Amino acid sequence: MTDSEPNATQPTVRDVIIIGAGLSGIDCAYRLKEQNPDADYLILERRERMGGTWDLFRYPGVRSDSDIYSLSYPFEPWRKPRALAHGNDIREYIEDTAHKFAIAEHIRFGQHVLTADWDSTTDTWTLGVEVGEDRRRETHRARFVIFATGYYDYDNPYTPRFAGADDFTGQIVHPQHWPEDLDYRGKRVVVIGSGATAVSLIPSLAEQAEHVTMLQRSPSYIFSSKQKQYLAPLVQKLLPPQAAHKVIRTRYAAQTAAIVHLTHRFPKLGRKMIRNNVVANLPEDYPVDVHFNPTYNPWDQRMCMVPDADLFADITEGKVEMVTDHIDRFDATGVTLTSGKHLDADIIVTATGLQLLGFGGTRLRVDGAEVKPHDRFVFKSYLIEDVPNLAWSVGYTNASWTLRADMTARAVADLIRYMRTNGYTHAYPHLGSEVMGSRPLWDLKAGYVERSPDALPKSGTRGHWQVRHNYYRDAIDHRINKVEESMVFGRA
Numbered sequence: 059m060t061d062s063e064p065n066a067t068q069p070t071v072r073d074v075i076i077i078g079a080g081l082s083g084i085d086c087a088y089r090l091k092e093q094n095p096d097a098d099y100l101i102l103e104r105r106e107r108m109g110g111t112w113d114l115f116r117y118p119g120v121r122s123d124s125d126i127y128s129l130s131y132p133f134e135p136w137r138k139p140r141a142l143a144h145g146n147d148i149r150e151y152i153e154d155t156a157h158k159f160a161i162a163e164h165i166r167f168g169q170h171v172l173t174a175d176w177d178s179t180t181d182t183w184t185l186g187v188e189v190g191e192d193r194r195r196e197t198h199r200a201r202f203v204i205f206a207t208g209y210y211d212y213d214n215p216y217t218p219r220f221a222g223a224d225d226f227t228g229q230i231v232h233p234q235h236w237p238e239d240l241d242y243r244g245k246r247v248v249v250i251g252s253g254a255t256a257v258s259l260i261p262s263l264a265e266q267a268e269h270v271t272m273l274q275r276s277p278s279y280i281f282s283s284k285q286k287q288y289l290a291p292l293v294q295k296l297l298p299p300q301a302a303h304k305v306i307r308t309r310y311a312a313q314t315a316a317i318v319h320l321t322h323r324f325p326k327l328g329r330k331m332i333r334n335n336v337v338a339n340l341p342e343d344y345p346v347d348v349h350f351n352p353t354y355n356p357w358d359q360r361m362c363m364v365p366d367a368d369l370f371a372d373i374t375e376g377k378v379e380m381v382t383d384h385i386d387r388f389d390a391t392g393v394t395l396t397s398g399k400h401l402d403a404d405i406i407v408t409a410t411g412l413q414l415l416g417f418g419g420t421r422l423r424v425d426g427a428e429v430k431p432h433d434r435f436v437f438k439s440y441l442i443e444d445v446p447n448l449a450w451s452v453g454y455t456n457a458s459w460t461l462r463a464d465m466t467a468r469a470v471a472d473l474i475r476y477m478r479t480n481g482y483t484h485a486y487p488h489l490g491s492e493v494m495g496s497r498p499l500w501d502l503k504a505g506y507v508e509r510s511p512d513a514l515p516k517s518g519t520r521g522h523w524q525v526r527h528n529y530y531r532d533a534i535d536h537r538i539n540k541v542e543e544s545m546v547f548g549r550a
Contacts, residue, residue: 080110119262207418251409
């Protein structure tokens with residue numbers, strides 16, 4: 059892979075183009091240069107700032123739902139004290155990391171990648187890009203493309219159609235598109251939903267709103283986690299920053315893995331542990347089993363973490379009311395439930411979830427033939443069956459996103475180095491004639507997964523074609539990884 063000279067009709071052929079400048083994109087750039095110092099790369103970011111998810115979501119209280127120590131990069135220590143970090147702090151961390159390692163200078167903002175076309179005669183990708191507010195069209199070419207675009211639609215969150223929504227005289231907002239000037243001081247707010255967004259948003263709203271109602275159709279698992287850390291500050295005092303970060307990160311990753319394994323293996327015990335945590339943080343006579351007793355087992359959906367029981371404290375103080383019921387319709391002054399109860403509201407927040415979207419909605423074609431992601435298997439969790447020189451980054455359902463994203467970044471960088479060293483211009487995983495069963499990529503029973511079964515590629519059922527959600531098993535496989543296994547390599 060060597061640079062091509064630009065000419066009048068063709069853009070420069072980059073060694074690598076990374077799509078997305080969030081957590082995964084910056085990670086991919088760092089690992090690429092770590093193993094391929096002379097590689098010419100470019101990052102195309104649709105938004106005007108880096109940060110991805112942590113730039114998009116700007117609602118009050120936005121924070122991580124995983125511990126920040128395992129969510130942060132292995133190569134750049136997290137230096138702030140909170141275990142569940144504020145969204146803006148995460149965005150600043152991403153930005154600081156990009157500048158520290160000279161990644162920021164490779165980013166082009168306002169670049170919306172619409173199409174990606176592979177040409178086997180030249181072994182290159184051509185990206186069709188919409189640029190800026192005037193939406194002019196440009197093209198970029200690359201030998202290898204990495205999608206670090208996340209997994210959901212940035213433009214269209216999921217909002218069910220509620221009967222009577224047009225009758226409501228107040229404001230209806232979705233957290234994904236939070237109005238900067240929304241004034242909720244002294245207002246009655248109804249938040250529909252009980253997922254990670256709702257449980258992080260509601261305590262912040264409760265600080266200034268007259269009253270906040272959390273309206274859920276069915277309960278979620280919610281667990282209080284202490285923000286004050288004892289091990290992390292001690293380790294940071296005793297060890298150099300990088301060594302301390304490694305120890306702390308390993309501890310948190312191991313802790314999460316152990317909890318997930320334990321609750322999967324013994325779901326009744328898991329239920330009891332979580333329920334005891336809730337009971338300990340609410341009044342003695344509170345109807346815990348009405349509002350905090352899900353029908354599914356722990357980790358069938360992601361766990362909702364609350365720092366220092368903030369949501370439970372607001373419920374105890376009467377600032378927040380939990381309501382478990384179904385919506386009949388909206389009306390001029392609020393929400394009527396199927397039970398007949400009416401919730402008065404000045405503002406309704408539809409924290410109703412996301413829409414899955416693979417590859418940022420980019421249309422993929424290989425030699426003119428469209429590639430439909432849901433028809434293809436994933437190989438080693440980051441390569442797509444029979445699609446040359448393309449990787450994508452996606453995280454875990456039961457652990458921090460970055461644990462897998464960084465593993466992916468290192469593996470892709472290793473693959474590119476192997477290709478450059480051996481003079482290969484294309485590489486792709488090939489299943490061949492082997493019969494392989496399929497299953498959904500994610501093992502979650504969450505609504506946003508079940509609503510969009512065709513949005514993402516599919517997992518196989520064995521070997522490296524099986525997408526697992528087990529960080530430590532994946533880490534072992536990564537250490538003994540054979541680049542050439544089940545891969546087709548060649549030259550144009």
